[in-house]
Amino acid sequence: MSQPVLVAKNLTKRYGKNTIFQNISLTVQERETIVIVGPSGTGKSTLLRCLNLLTHAEEGQIWLDGVEITAKGYNEDRARQQIGMVFQNFLLFNHLTALENVILGLRRVKKLSHEEARLRATRELERVGLADRSGHYPGQLSGGQQQRVGIARALALEPRVMLFDEPTSALDPELIGEVLEVMKQLALDGTTMLMVTHEMGFAREVANRMIFLEKGGILEEGTPEDLFERPQNERTHQFLSKIGDLHGKKASKA
Protein backbone atom coordinates (compact mmCIF):
# COMPACT_ATOMS: atom_id res chain seq x y z
CA MET A 1 0.00 0.00 0.00
CA SER A 2 1.21 3.51 -0.72
CA GLN A 3 2.20 5.92 1.99
CA PRO A 4 -0.72 6.89 4.22
CA VAL A 5 -1.84 10.51 4.20
CA LEU A 6 -2.19 10.86 7.93
CA VAL A 7 -0.80 8.74 10.71
CA ALA A 8 -1.29 9.30 14.40
CA LYS A 9 0.51 7.23 16.97
CA ASN A 10 -0.30 6.88 20.65
CA LEU A 11 -2.03 10.23 21.05
CA THR A 12 -2.94 11.15 24.59
CA LYS A 13 -4.79 14.31 25.49
CA ARG A 14 -5.32 15.62 28.99
CA TYR A 15 -6.87 18.74 30.41
CA GLY A 16 -5.25 19.09 33.78
CA LYS A 17 -5.80 15.80 35.58
CA ASN A 18 -8.61 14.87 33.22
CA THR A 19 -7.60 12.44 30.52
CA ILE A 20 -9.72 13.00 27.41
CA PHE A 21 -8.30 10.09 25.44
CA GLN A 22 -5.33 7.84 25.70
CA ASN A 23 -3.03 6.02 23.30
CA ILE A 24 -5.08 6.53 20.19
CA SER A 25 -3.43 5.47 16.96
CA LEU A 26 -4.94 5.72 13.52
CA THR A 27 -3.95 5.69 9.90
CA VAL A 28 -5.75 7.42 7.07
CA GLN A 29 -5.04 6.18 3.57
CA GLU A 30 -5.44 8.24 0.44
CA ARG A 31 -9.07 8.38 -0.84
CA GLU A 32 -10.35 6.78 2.31
CA THR A 33 -13.49 7.90 4.13
CA ILE A 34 -13.33 7.14 7.82
CA VAL A 35 -16.20 7.76 10.21
CA ILE A 36 -15.57 8.11 13.92
CA VAL A 37 -18.54 7.37 16.16
CA GLY A 38 -19.01 7.21 19.88
CA PRO A 39 -20.94 8.72 22.77
CA SER A 40 -20.43 12.36 23.61
CA GLY A 41 -17.58 13.22 25.91
CA THR A 42 -15.23 10.60 24.53
CA GLY A 43 -13.03 13.20 22.89
CA LYS A 44 -14.00 12.76 19.25
CA SER A 45 -13.88 16.48 18.51
CA THR A 46 -10.75 16.93 20.57
CA LEU A 47 -9.12 14.13 18.58
CA LEU A 48 -9.85 15.94 15.30
CA ARG A 49 -8.47 19.18 16.73
CA CYS A 50 -5.33 17.39 17.82
CA LEU A 51 -4.85 16.04 14.33
CA ASN A 52 -4.67 19.51 12.75
CA LEU A 53 -2.83 20.93 15.75
CA LEU A 54 -5.57 23.33 16.82
CA THR A 55 -4.93 21.80 20.21
CA HIS A 56 -1.96 19.79 21.27
CA ALA A 57 -1.82 16.21 22.46
CA GLU A 58 0.35 15.76 25.52
CA GLU A 59 1.82 12.58 24.09
CA GLY A 60 2.09 10.96 20.72
CA GLN A 61 3.13 11.85 17.21
CA ILE A 62 1.39 12.76 13.96
CA TRP A 63 2.70 12.41 10.42
CA LEU A 64 1.28 14.07 7.34
CA ASP A 65 2.51 12.48 4.11
CA GLY A 66 5.35 10.95 6.05
CA VAL A 67 6.49 14.21 7.64
CA GLU A 68 6.15 14.47 11.37
CA ILE A 69 4.10 17.60 12.06
CA THR A 70 4.36 17.21 15.82
CA ALA A 71 8.15 17.48 15.58
CA LYS A 72 9.70 20.38 17.44
CA GLY A 73 10.17 23.38 15.19
CA TYR A 74 7.76 22.20 12.50
CA ASN A 75 5.67 25.11 11.23
CA GLU A 76 2.18 24.27 12.42
CA ASP A 77 0.51 26.75 10.08
CA ARG A 78 1.94 24.74 7.20
CA ALA A 79 0.35 21.58 8.54
CA ARG A 80 -3.04 23.22 8.89
CA GLN A 81 -2.82 24.56 5.36
CA GLN A 82 -2.86 20.96 4.18
CA ILE A 83 -5.58 19.71 6.52
CA GLY A 84 -9.08 21.05 5.88
CA MET A 85 -11.52 21.35 8.74
CA VAL A 86 -15.28 21.75 8.85
CA PHE A 87 -16.81 22.72 12.18
CA GLN A 88 -20.05 21.74 13.82
CA ASN A 89 -21.12 25.38 14.17
CA PHE A 90 -19.74 26.37 10.73
CA LEU A 91 -17.56 29.24 12.03
CA LEU A 92 -17.68 31.21 8.81
CA PHE A 93 -15.99 34.59 8.88
CA ASN A 94 -18.97 36.76 9.77
CA HIS A 95 -17.76 39.94 8.10
CA LEU A 96 -17.16 38.35 4.72
CA THR A 97 -19.55 37.21 2.00
CA ALA A 98 -19.69 33.54 1.04
CA LEU A 99 -17.29 34.18 -1.82
CA GLU A 100 -14.91 36.22 0.33
CA ASN A 101 -14.91 33.47 2.95
CA VAL A 102 -13.47 31.13 0.35
CA ILE A 103 -11.17 33.78 -1.14
CA LEU A 104 -9.40 34.70 2.11
CA GLY A 105 -7.41 31.48 2.40
CA LEU A 106 -6.65 31.40 -1.33
CA ARG A 107 -5.21 34.91 -1.12
CA ARG A 108 -3.39 34.78 2.20
CA VAL A 109 -2.43 31.12 2.42
CA LYS A 110 -2.13 30.08 -1.21
CA LYS A 111 -0.98 33.57 -2.21
CA LEU A 112 -3.06 33.55 -5.38
CA SER A 113 -3.72 36.77 -7.26
CA HIS A 114 -7.08 38.39 -6.64
CA GLU A 115 -8.41 37.28 -10.02
CA GLU A 116 -7.26 33.68 -9.65
CA ALA A 117 -8.60 33.46 -6.12
CA ARG A 118 -11.95 34.79 -7.26
CA LEU A 119 -12.18 32.28 -10.05
CA ARG A 120 -11.23 29.36 -7.85
CA ALA A 121 -13.58 30.45 -5.07
CA THR A 122 -16.44 30.74 -7.53
CA ARG A 123 -15.75 27.23 -8.76
CA GLU A 124 -15.72 25.90 -5.20
CA LEU A 125 -19.05 27.54 -4.44
CA GLU A 126 -20.49 26.03 -7.62
CA ARG A 127 -19.28 22.65 -6.47
CA VAL A 128 -21.33 22.91 -3.28
CA GLY A 129 -24.28 24.36 -5.20
CA LEU A 130 -24.06 27.90 -3.89
CA ALA A 131 -22.95 29.93 -6.87
CA ASP A 132 -26.09 32.04 -6.57
CA ARG A 133 -25.35 32.88 -2.91
CA SER A 134 -21.79 34.10 -3.35
CA GLY A 135 -22.62 37.68 -2.36
CA HIS A 136 -24.50 36.73 0.80
CA TYR A 137 -23.11 37.19 4.28
CA PRO A 138 -23.18 34.23 6.71
CA GLY A 139 -26.01 35.87 8.65
CA GLN A 140 -28.12 35.82 5.50
CA LEU A 141 -27.64 32.12 4.81
CA SER A 142 -29.41 29.08 6.25
CA GLY A 143 -27.40 26.70 8.41
CA GLY A 144 -27.12 24.18 5.59
CA GLN A 145 -25.88 26.85 3.21
CA GLN A 146 -23.39 28.12 5.76
CA GLN A 147 -22.01 24.64 6.26
CA ARG A 148 -21.65 24.17 2.52
CA VAL A 149 -19.69 27.44 2.36
CA GLY A 150 -17.58 26.06 5.22
CA ILE A 151 -16.86 22.97 3.16
CA ALA A 152 -16.01 25.06 0.10
CA ARG A 153 -13.69 27.25 2.18
CA ALA A 154 -11.74 24.21 3.35
CA LEU A 155 -11.76 22.43 -0.02
CA ALA A 156 -10.51 25.46 -1.90
CA LEU A 157 -7.08 25.04 -0.33
CA GLU A 158 -6.82 21.53 -1.79
CA PRO A 159 -6.09 19.86 1.51
CA ARG A 160 -4.56 16.38 1.68
CA VAL A 161 -7.28 15.34 4.10
CA MET A 162 -10.57 16.84 5.24
CA LEU A 163 -11.69 16.66 8.86
CA PHE A 164 -15.41 16.98 9.57
CA ASP A 165 -16.43 17.64 13.16
CA GLU A 166 -20.13 16.72 13.43
CA PRO A 167 -20.91 18.80 10.34
CA THR A 168 -24.66 18.27 10.53
CA SER A 169 -25.29 18.24 14.29
CA ALA A 170 -26.21 21.91 14.49
CA LEU A 171 -28.58 21.78 11.54
CA ASP A 172 -32.35 21.61 11.38
CA PRO A 173 -33.36 18.13 10.19
CA GLU A 174 -34.55 19.34 6.80
CA LEU A 175 -31.18 20.98 6.10
CA ILE A 176 -29.04 17.94 6.86
CA GLY A 177 -29.62 16.29 3.51
CA GLU A 178 -28.07 19.03 1.40
CA VAL A 179 -24.85 18.91 3.43
CA LEU A 180 -24.64 15.12 3.40
CA GLU A 181 -25.22 15.19 -0.35
CA VAL A 182 -22.16 17.40 -0.81
CA MET A 183 -20.08 15.15 1.45
CA LYS A 184 -21.21 12.04 -0.36
CA GLN A 185 -20.10 13.55 -3.63
CA LEU A 186 -16.71 14.36 -2.10
CA ALA A 187 -16.32 10.75 -1.00
CA LEU A 188 -17.23 9.56 -4.50
CA ASP A 189 -14.65 11.96 -5.95
CA GLY A 190 -12.03 10.29 -3.79
CA THR A 191 -11.46 13.04 -1.24
CA THR A 192 -9.63 11.73 1.80
CA MET A 193 -11.95 12.31 4.74
CA LEU A 194 -12.06 11.72 8.44
CA MET A 195 -15.34 12.61 10.08
CA VAL A 196 -17.14 12.56 13.35
CA THR A 197 -20.86 12.13 12.79
CA HIS A 198 -24.00 10.56 14.16
CA GLU A 199 -25.46 10.07 10.68
CA MET A 200 -25.37 6.29 10.61
CA GLY A 201 -27.17 5.90 7.31
CA PHE A 202 -24.55 8.10 5.74
CA ALA A 203 -21.71 6.25 7.47
CA ARG A 204 -22.99 2.90 6.23
CA GLU A 205 -23.28 4.18 2.72
CA VAL A 206 -19.98 6.01 2.23
CA ALA A 207 -17.49 5.00 4.93
CA ASN A 208 -14.69 2.62 4.07
CA ARG A 209 -13.91 2.24 7.70
CA MET A 210 -15.52 3.08 11.01
CA ILE A 211 -13.90 3.69 14.35
CA PHE A 212 -15.88 3.32 17.55
CA LEU A 213 -14.48 5.51 20.28
CA GLU A 214 -15.47 5.14 23.88
CA LYS A 215 -14.06 6.22 27.22
CA GLY A 216 -11.05 7.81 25.61
CA GLY A 217 -9.96 4.88 23.52
CA ILE A 218 -10.70 2.98 20.32
CA LEU A 219 -13.02 0.16 21.30
CA GLU A 220 -13.50 -1.31 17.87
CA GLU A 221 -12.82 -0.54 14.23
CA GLY A 222 -13.63 -2.08 10.92
CA THR A 223 -15.83 -1.74 7.84
CA PRO A 224 -19.38 -0.48 8.39
CA GLU A 225 -20.62 -4.04 7.84
CA ASP A 226 -18.26 -5.32 10.51
CA LEU A 227 -19.52 -2.85 13.05
CA PHE A 228 -23.18 -2.92 12.16
CA GLU A 229 -23.61 -6.65 11.38
CA ARG A 230 -20.87 -8.38 13.35
CA PRO A 231 -19.80 -6.14 16.18
CA GLN A 232 -17.14 -7.81 18.31
CA ASN A 233 -18.12 -5.79 21.30
CA GLU A 234 -21.50 -5.71 22.99
CA ARG A 235 -21.09 -2.00 23.68
CA THR A 236 -20.57 -1.26 19.97
CA HIS A 237 -23.71 -3.12 19.10
CA GLN A 238 -25.72 -1.32 21.77
CA PHE A 239 -24.54 2.11 20.72
CA LEU A 240 -24.90 1.63 16.99
CA SER A 241 -28.40 0.18 17.15
CA LYS A 242 -29.55 2.96 19.44
CA ILE A 243 -28.03 5.75 17.38
CA GLY A 244 -29.15 4.07 14.17
CA ASP A 245 -32.75 4.34 15.36
CA LEU A 246 -32.27 8.03 15.98
CA HIS A 247 -30.21 9.12 13.00
CA GLY A 248 -30.22 6.33 10.48
CA LYS A 249 -33.50 6.99 8.70
CA LYS A 250 -32.98 10.71 8.25
CA ALA A 251 -29.67 10.17 6.58
CA SER A 252 -30.77 7.47 4.17
CA LYS A 253 -33.17 9.97 2.63
CA ALA A 254 -30.24 12.18 1.64
Add this chain to the structure above:
Amino acid sequence: MSAWLTLFSNALPALLDGALITLQLTGVGLVMGLALGLLAGLGRVYGNRPLRWLSVAYIELFRGTPLLVQLFLIYYGLPGIGITFSRMDAAFLALGVNSGAYQAEYLRGALQSVGQGQMLAGRAIGLSRWQTIFYVILPQALRLVIPSWANEPVALLKSSAVAFLVAVPELMARAKSVAAQTYNPIGAYLAAAVVYLVVVFLLDQFMKYLERRTRIPGLDAEGTRA
Protein backbone atom coordinates in the same frame (compact mmCIF):
# COMPACT_ATOMS: atom_id res chain seq x y z
CA MET B 1 -32.71 87.93 24.24
CA SER B 2 -32.03 90.29 21.36
CA ALA B 3 -29.08 91.76 23.30
CA TRP B 4 -27.65 88.24 23.58
CA LEU B 5 -28.21 87.61 19.89
CA THR B 6 -26.20 90.72 19.13
CA LEU B 7 -23.42 89.52 21.41
CA PHE B 8 -23.59 86.09 19.83
CA SER B 9 -23.34 87.38 16.28
CA ASN B 10 -20.54 89.78 17.23
CA ALA B 11 -18.63 87.05 19.00
CA LEU B 12 -19.30 84.37 16.45
CA PRO B 13 -16.24 84.92 14.20
CA ALA B 14 -13.91 84.65 17.21
CA LEU B 15 -15.79 81.66 18.60
CA LEU B 16 -15.70 79.89 15.27
CA ASP B 17 -11.97 80.54 15.08
CA GLY B 18 -11.70 78.92 18.48
CA ALA B 19 -14.00 76.09 17.42
CA LEU B 20 -11.65 75.38 14.54
CA ILE B 21 -8.78 74.91 16.97
CA THR B 22 -11.03 72.82 19.21
CA LEU B 23 -11.82 70.60 16.24
CA GLN B 24 -8.15 70.39 15.39
CA LEU B 25 -7.36 69.30 18.95
CA THR B 26 -10.14 66.74 18.78
CA GLY B 27 -9.11 65.42 15.38
CA VAL B 28 -5.42 65.04 16.17
CA GLY B 29 -6.15 63.63 19.62
CA LEU B 30 -8.61 61.16 18.16
CA VAL B 31 -6.26 59.90 15.46
CA MET B 32 -3.29 59.68 17.82
CA GLY B 33 -5.56 57.97 20.33
CA LEU B 34 -6.80 55.54 17.70
CA ALA B 35 -3.26 54.45 16.88
CA LEU B 36 -2.35 54.09 20.56
CA GLY B 37 -5.69 52.47 21.32
CA LEU B 38 -5.21 49.88 18.58
CA LEU B 39 -1.75 49.00 19.87
CA ALA B 40 -2.75 48.88 23.51
CA GLY B 41 -6.07 47.14 22.86
CA LEU B 42 -4.48 44.43 20.71
CA GLY B 43 -1.58 44.21 23.14
CA ARG B 44 -3.88 43.72 26.07
CA VAL B 45 -5.94 40.98 24.45
CA TYR B 46 -3.43 39.19 22.22
CA GLY B 47 0.01 40.30 23.35
CA ASN B 48 2.59 38.16 25.09
CA ARG B 49 3.14 38.79 28.77
CA PRO B 50 5.40 41.89 28.59
CA LEU B 51 3.26 43.47 25.90
CA ARG B 52 0.11 42.76 27.86
CA TRP B 53 1.62 44.19 31.00
CA LEU B 54 2.76 47.31 29.16
CA SER B 55 -0.68 47.81 27.65
CA VAL B 56 -2.45 47.42 30.97
CA ALA B 57 -0.05 49.84 32.65
CA TYR B 58 -0.60 52.45 29.96
CA ILE B 59 -4.37 52.06 29.97
CA GLU B 60 -4.76 52.16 33.75
CA LEU B 61 -2.35 55.06 34.18
CA PHE B 62 -4.07 57.34 31.71
CA ARG B 63 -7.61 56.37 32.60
CA GLY B 64 -6.88 56.62 36.27
CA THR B 65 -5.54 60.18 36.36
CA PRO B 66 -7.23 63.44 35.36
CA LEU B 67 -6.55 64.75 31.88
CA LEU B 68 -5.59 68.08 33.40
CA VAL B 69 -2.84 66.47 35.48
CA GLN B 70 -1.53 64.74 32.36
CA LEU B 71 -1.55 67.97 30.41
CA PHE B 72 0.28 69.88 33.13
CA LEU B 73 2.84 67.11 33.51
CA ILE B 74 3.52 67.22 29.79
CA TYR B 75 3.57 70.99 29.44
CA TYR B 76 5.10 72.07 32.76
CA GLY B 77 6.69 68.85 33.96
CA LEU B 78 8.56 67.43 30.98
CA PRO B 79 10.68 70.58 30.41
CA GLY B 80 12.23 69.72 33.79
CA ILE B 81 13.85 66.68 32.16
CA GLY B 82 14.66 68.56 28.99
CA ILE B 83 11.62 67.75 26.87
CA THR B 84 9.78 70.89 25.83
CA PHE B 85 6.60 71.05 23.80
CA SER B 86 4.76 74.03 22.38
CA ARG B 87 1.35 74.70 23.94
CA MET B 88 -0.40 73.20 20.97
CA ASP B 89 1.80 70.09 20.82
CA ALA B 90 1.43 69.52 24.55
CA ALA B 91 -2.34 69.68 24.15
CA PHE B 92 -2.27 67.30 21.16
CA LEU B 93 -0.13 64.85 23.08
CA ALA B 94 -2.17 64.97 26.27
CA LEU B 95 -5.44 64.45 24.42
CA GLY B 96 -3.90 61.71 22.26
CA VAL B 97 -2.46 59.58 25.06
CA ASN B 98 -5.52 60.11 27.21
CA SER B 99 -7.95 59.17 24.46
CA GLY B 100 -5.76 56.21 23.47
CA ALA B 101 -6.29 54.65 26.87
CA TYR B 102 -10.06 54.90 26.55
CA GLN B 103 -10.08 53.75 22.94
CA ALA B 104 -7.98 50.72 23.92
CA GLU B 105 -10.65 49.72 26.40
CA TYR B 106 -13.46 50.11 23.87
CA LEU B 107 -11.50 47.98 21.44
CA ARG B 108 -10.70 45.36 24.05
CA GLY B 109 -14.40 44.81 24.68
CA ALA B 110 -15.07 44.47 20.96
CA LEU B 111 -12.13 42.12 20.37
CA GLN B 112 -13.30 39.87 23.18
CA SER B 113 -16.86 39.78 21.90
CA VAL B 114 -15.79 38.55 18.45
CA GLY B 115 -15.31 35.15 19.99
CA GLN B 116 -12.84 32.31 20.03
CA GLY B 117 -14.53 30.47 17.18
CA GLN B 118 -13.34 32.99 14.62
CA MET B 119 -9.77 32.45 15.75
CA LEU B 120 -10.19 28.68 15.41
CA ALA B 121 -11.63 29.06 11.93
CA GLY B 122 -8.77 31.32 10.84
CA ARG B 123 -6.11 29.00 12.21
CA ALA B 124 -7.86 26.00 10.65
CA ILE B 125 -7.34 27.32 7.13
CA GLY B 126 -3.68 27.83 7.89
CA LEU B 127 -3.54 31.52 8.76
CA SER B 128 -1.08 32.43 11.48
CA ARG B 129 -2.32 33.88 14.74
CA TRP B 130 -1.57 37.48 13.74
CA GLN B 131 -2.93 36.97 10.23
CA THR B 132 -6.16 35.77 11.80
CA ILE B 133 -6.21 38.80 14.08
CA PHE B 134 -5.71 41.21 11.20
CA TYR B 135 -7.86 39.61 8.52
CA VAL B 136 -10.62 38.08 10.63
CA ILE B 137 -10.93 39.42 14.15
CA LEU B 138 -9.93 43.07 13.88
CA PRO B 139 -12.25 43.87 10.93
CA GLN B 140 -15.17 42.51 12.95
CA ALA B 141 -14.08 44.18 16.18
CA LEU B 142 -13.75 47.57 14.47
CA ARG B 143 -17.33 47.34 13.29
CA LEU B 144 -18.56 46.20 16.68
CA VAL B 145 -16.71 48.96 18.49
CA ILE B 146 -18.36 51.81 16.61
CA PRO B 147 -21.49 52.25 18.78
CA SER B 148 -19.50 52.56 22.02
CA TRP B 149 -16.54 54.26 20.38
CA ALA B 150 -18.90 56.89 18.92
CA ASN B 151 -18.93 58.60 22.33
CA GLU B 152 -15.22 59.19 22.18
CA PRO B 153 -15.05 62.04 19.62
CA VAL B 154 -17.75 63.90 21.56
CA ALA B 155 -16.11 63.26 24.94
CA LEU B 156 -12.75 64.28 23.57
CA LEU B 157 -14.13 67.42 21.98
CA LYS B 158 -15.51 68.52 25.31
CA SER B 159 -12.37 67.50 27.19
CA SER B 160 -10.27 69.55 24.82
CA ALA B 161 -11.43 72.61 26.75
CA VAL B 162 -8.64 71.88 29.24
CA ALA B 163 -6.17 73.13 26.62
CA PHE B 164 -7.42 76.56 27.61
CA LEU B 165 -5.41 76.13 30.83
CA VAL B 166 -2.13 76.09 28.93
CA ALA B 167 -3.34 79.07 26.89
CA VAL B 168 -4.21 77.35 23.64
CA PRO B 169 -6.62 79.75 21.89
CA GLU B 170 -9.42 77.21 21.50
CA LEU B 171 -13.14 77.78 21.85
CA MET B 172 -13.17 78.13 25.63
CA ALA B 173 -10.28 80.62 25.59
CA ARG B 174 -12.11 82.70 23.00
CA ALA B 175 -15.25 82.67 25.13
CA LYS B 176 -13.25 83.90 28.07
CA SER B 177 -11.92 86.87 26.14
CA VAL B 178 -15.38 87.63 24.80
CA ALA B 179 -16.61 87.61 28.41
CA ALA B 180 -13.86 90.05 29.41
CA GLN B 181 -14.53 92.40 26.51
CA THR B 182 -18.31 92.49 26.89
CA TYR B 183 -18.49 92.26 30.71
CA ASN B 184 -21.12 89.61 30.03
CA PRO B 185 -19.81 86.20 31.18
CA ILE B 186 -23.21 84.53 31.06
CA GLY B 187 -23.80 85.63 27.50
CA ALA B 188 -20.29 84.75 26.36
CA TYR B 189 -20.17 81.25 27.86
CA LEU B 190 -23.71 80.57 26.71
CA ALA B 191 -22.59 81.45 23.21
CA ALA B 192 -19.67 79.04 23.55
CA ALA B 193 -22.07 76.36 24.81
CA VAL B 194 -24.23 76.84 21.73
CA VAL B 195 -21.25 76.42 19.44
CA TYR B 196 -20.15 73.25 21.31
CA LEU B 197 -23.68 71.91 21.06
CA VAL B 198 -23.90 72.42 17.32
CA VAL B 199 -20.52 70.82 16.68
CA VAL B 200 -21.39 67.84 18.89
CA PHE B 201 -24.69 67.40 17.07
CA LEU B 202 -22.95 67.33 13.70
CA LEU B 203 -20.38 64.88 15.00
CA ASP B 204 -23.11 62.60 16.32
CA GLN B 205 -24.84 62.55 12.97
CA PHE B 206 -21.60 61.57 11.29
CA MET B 207 -21.10 58.70 13.75
CA LYS B 208 -24.59 57.38 13.10
CA TYR B 209 -23.89 57.47 9.40
CA LEU B 210 -20.65 55.57 9.93
CA GLU B 211 -22.45 52.95 11.99
CA ARG B 212 -25.02 52.39 9.25
CA ARG B 213 -22.41 52.22 6.53
CA THR B 214 -20.28 49.56 8.23
CA ARG B 215 -23.06 47.26 9.38
CA ILE B 216 -22.61 43.62 8.40
CA PRO B 217 -25.83 42.29 6.87
CA GLY B 218 -27.40 39.58 8.99
CA LEU B 219 -25.37 40.51 12.06
CA ASP B 220 -26.62 42.92 14.69
CA ALA B 221 -24.61 45.46 16.63
CA GLU B 222 -23.79 43.07 19.48
CA GLY B 223 -22.20 40.61 17.10
CA THR B 224 -24.86 37.99 17.57
CA ARG B 225 -26.97 36.63 14.80
CA ALA B 226 -29.97 38.79 14.08
